[in-house]
Amino acid sequence: MLIALLAVLGVDLIVVVALLALVLSRKRWVKRRPGAFHGAIRVTGGAIDGLGPKWHRGYGHWVRDVFVWTKAPMLFRNALIPIDGADEPQAARPGEVKRLGDHPVVVRVRTGGATAEIAVRGDDSELARGPRNTPEAVVAST
Structure with missing residues (x-):
């Protein structure tokens, strides 16, 4: 048809x-790509160019302190977000985000005056936190 x-x-x-x-x-x-994961992202405070307050699906990966978000469905546009810090992963509320498995987690990240949430499968929570927040990075920086 x-x-x-x-x-x-x-x-x-x-x-x-x-x-x-x-x-x-x-x-x-x-x-x-190394370290790539599937998820959803939304802005919860402030403004981030190219993203809004609703969940946007796509793929993310880290390049040092910059979070690269490739927007679905066509995957041709990237949002580059310099991240100042990330919080510990927390379990998503029931029904908060869909199609990320049985136990999705949400990682809150800070960039300048804005905050965003990255929702991923539970297995990908360490990838979503970024390279600065891994135990190896904390030990190396001290």
């Missing part, structure tokens, strides 16, 4: 297949 509609509109099937291949290869590349 969709292909017939696109054909009527004059879109070639090869263009649709090429776009689909591009999106799927980008998703594979984003997911396989």
Whole structure:
């Protein structure tokens, strides 16, 4: 049905297949980055460019003190957020965030005058806290 509609509109099937291949290869590349995790992010206080108060799905990873958030569904835009600190992961309230497993956790991060929450699966809570907050980083900095 969709292909017939696109054909009527004059879109070639090869263009649709090429776009689909591009999106799927980008998703594979984003997911396989070292330290990448799937989750959702929202701003809870202040303002962060490109993000809002509603949960936004995507993939995140850390580059030193900068949190890189790749926005779903197309995964072509990144939000770069310099992080000042992160709190301990806490269990998400029931129904707060969906499609992150049975026991999602929320990590609150601070950047300048704004705060945000990153929701991830329970297994990914240490990845969401960032490299500065791992036990190895704390020992190395003392």
